[in-house]
Amino acid sequence: MDNYSQMLAFMWATEHGSFSAAGRAHGLTPSAVSKLITRLENRLQARLFQRGTRSLTLTEEGSAYLLSAREVINAMAEADSLAEAFPNRVSGSLRIHTMTTFAKHQILPWLPEFLSTYPGLTVDIQVGAQYVDTFDQGLDVAIHSGVLSDSSRVAKKIGESAWITCASPAYLARRGTPSRPQDLLAHDCFNFGFTSAWNNWRFSTPEGVVTVPITPKAAFAQGDLLREIALGGAGIVRLAQFHIGEDIRAGRLVPLLTEFDLPDKEPLYLIYSNRKHLSPRIRVFRDFLENRLRESPWD
Incomplete structure (x- = not known):
């Protein structure tokens, strides 16, 4: 665990540009951050930072270590988020926007079971005929059909409908x-x-x-x-x-x-913000929705 703490301190110092800023952001003293990084450098037998009077600069070894450290930190975050997917760990509010008809005919029938499975979760369903990107205002998930405009959001096809x-x-x-x-x-x-x-x-x-x-x-x-x-x-x-x-x-x-009838069907998409690590709230909803669509296809 000490190795992980050292790696975190290194990442924080890289992000914030100084030991003091990293310490303030994460509830540590500058000396505590400095000691963790010194131990890391001693263990690696390499200097990771050029210490300036006001800022830090990564050495060549530090730049190389940063790439590997970031992968390890991301893997740990993914493991933590997977653990949170157990029903007693998922909590908070999930904001969804979809078409009124989809909410009524394809979500409401199984929503009580979903809320019973994840009792710590609340759901706010907003409806509208057309997709509007409001992720910057707190939206978590959107479900809409048709051709979507290009954006930085992730759109996963979950089905199609004639x-x-x-x-x-x-x-x-x-x-x-x-x-x-x-x-x-x-x-x-x-x-x-x-x-x-x-x-x-x-x-x-x-x-x-x-x-x-x-x-x-x-x-x-x-x-x-x-x-x-x-x-x-x-x-x-x-x-x-x-x-x-x-x-x-x-x-x-x-x-x-x-x-x-034309052979083409209209695609249905589950849309969420472009994030590598989905929150447990979004992940459990996505999985529940996909399972229900497999069990009860409308055609």
């Missing part, structure tokens, strides 16, 4: 079932009330990919409102598979024009 054109059996019994994408122009359709690629109703036809320019009877800010109006028999909507998969399986909604 977009399904659908309506209730009651609506189809009343108005008939469209057989071609162009038939949608004669039906009551509903869309999102904001500018989004989700409002592009695209289909694969013998003439190529076409976008049907529907004129929505009404537009809504949330996908769940579109789902509700479709379940009520008012018309046709286009929603994500992770959102309405249960409705399709139960027969509450009927997929339409499936022979014209």
